[in-house]
Amino acid sequence: xxxxxxxxxxxxxxxxxxxxxxxxxxxxxxxxxxxxxxxxxxxxxxxxxxxxxxxxxxxxxxxxxxxxxxxxxxxxxxxxxxxxxxxxxxxxxxxxxxxxxxxxxxx
Amino acid sequence: xxxxxxxxxxxxxxxxxxxxxxxxxxxxxxxxxxxxxxxxxxxxxxxxxxxxxxxxxxxxxxxxxxxxxxxxxxxxxxxxxxxxxxxxxxxxxxxxxxxxxxxxxxxxxxxxxxxxxxxxxxxxxxxxxxxxxxxxxxxxxxxxxxxxxxxxxxxxxxxxxxxxxxxxxxxxxxxxxxxxxxxxxxxxxxxxxxxxxxxxxxxxxxxxxxxxxxxxxxxxxxxxxxxxxxxxxxxxxxxxxxxxxxxxxxxxxxxxxxxxxxxxxxxxxxxxxxxx
Numbered sequence: 001x002x003x004x005x006x007x008x009x010x011x012x013x014x015x016x017x018x019x020x021x022x023x024x025x026x027x028x029x030x031x032x033x034x035x036x037x038x039x040x041x042x043x044x045x046x047x048x049x050x051x052x053x054x055x056x057x058x059x060x061x062x063x064x065x066x067x068x069x070x071x072x073x074x075x076x077x078x079x080x081x082x083x084x085x086x087x088x089x090x091x092x093x094x095x096x097x098x099x100x101x102x103x104x105x106x107x
Numbered sequence: 108x109x110x111x112x113x114x115x116x117x118x119x120x121x122x123x124x125x126x127x128x129x130x131x132x133x134x135x136x137x138x139x140x141x142x143x144x145x146x147x148x149x150x151x152x153x154x155x156x157x158x159x160x161x162x163x164x165x166x167x168x169x170x171x172x173x174x175x176x177x178x179x180x181x182x183x184x185x186x187x188x189x190x191x192x193x194x195x196x197x198x199x200x201x202x203x204x205x206x207x208x209x210x211x212x213x214x215x216x217x218x219x220x221x222x223x224x225x226x227x228x229x230x231x232x233x234x235x236x237x238x239x240x241x242x243x244x245x246x247x248x249x250x251x252x253x254x255x256x257x258x259x260x261x262x263x264x265x266x267x268x269x270x271x272x273x274x275x276x277x278x279x280x281x282x283x284x285x286x287x288x289x290x291x292x293x294x295x296x297x298x299x300x301x302x303x304x305x306x307x308x309x310x311x312x313x314x315x316x317x318x319x320x321x322x323x324x325x326x327x328x329x330x331x332x333x334x335x336x337x338x339x340x341x342x343x344x345x346x347x348x349x350x351x352x353x354x355x356x357x358x359x360x361x362x363x364x365x366x367x368x369x370x371x372x373x374x375x376x377x378x379x380x381x382x383x
Binding site for chain 2: 035036037038039040041042043044045046047048049050061062063064065067089090091092093094
């Protein structure tokens with residue numbers, strides 16, 4: 001009986017370490033980008049499409065009223081100003097500024 | 108004989124009205140072009156349903172189009188229609204003339220929540236369709252369009268001119284359909300600004316003007332051809348992320364057609380679009 005409880009506790013511990021241990025080390029980075037010309041959601045789809053084609057980008061959200069594009073991705077994700085200027089121009093809009101928000105730890 | 112020829116001319120004139128006037132892309136009005144283009148390397152799959160009546164002539168068209176963004180300001184497209192034409196003497200149907208189109212946005216002024224743009228457009232309808240429904244000519248359309256889009260209000264204006272090619276018949280006759288001028292003014296209103304991934308609705312009201320020169324057979328003008336018509340066209344544009352539905356109806360409000368001609372009764376258009 002005692003051995004069974006010990007074995008069960010060991011299994012629970014290992015599973016818990018696997019679940020929490022694996023996510024505790026995963027981090028992501030978030031960018032807040034200001035762009036002009038964002039007047040309709042349908043037209044802004046090109047921005048999402050262009051960002052999602054970049055390796056490491058996980059999610060894109062667009063705040064039309066604020067003229068902001070929020071990009072979430074892997075910790076190693078890094079944008080440059082010329083890269084974003086070209087990306088927004090290819091999507092049909094005008095890039096203004098970029099702000100890298102603090103790296104957020106998942107869970 | 109003359110009556111048959113006249114019917115043919117009326118038929119060809121109406122057919123060519125349906126074709127070649129639809130140069131709308133993406134977030135443009137329903138019956139007139141706007142300056143919108145696609146993102147670079149983006150595709151647009153476009154399906155269109157059109158129906159119009161003029162006297163005892165009833166025309167309908169279903170078309171599919173594929174468009175591609177060469178850059179963030181330049182788009183090209185190809186369109187294949189299937190047409191059905193009904194009149195007192197029967198029904199004709201078949202694959203219509205293929206049309207190639209392009210639009211170049213040469214000016215863009217972006218501000219917070221506002222995009223103001225201007226573009227030139229060109230479209231060529233190639234003599235390639237079923238003889239039952241084809242105009243039998245290669246016609247060209249050139250135009251200019253301006254648009255102001257904000258989160259709440261929209262306005263567009265455009266002018267287009269269509270050059271119709273002369274058609275030669277087997278019996279030696281030559282038919283010149285009159286060139287056409289199109290002028291459009293459009294206002295749009297978005298009642299509510301939603302999040303990017305939510306559905307979006309814009310209401311439209313268009314004023315569409317058409318002026319046509321007289322048709323000519325062997326260089327002799329037909330009295331009962333040409334003239335001008337104006338339409339008021341309410342419409343709606345509904346989008347969700349990369350999918351759009353647009354629809355509207357053209358209601359004639361003023362006609363000044365030469366001689367004895369039937370005025371247009373109505374025209375309806377429904378468009379479905381996917382951006383990929």
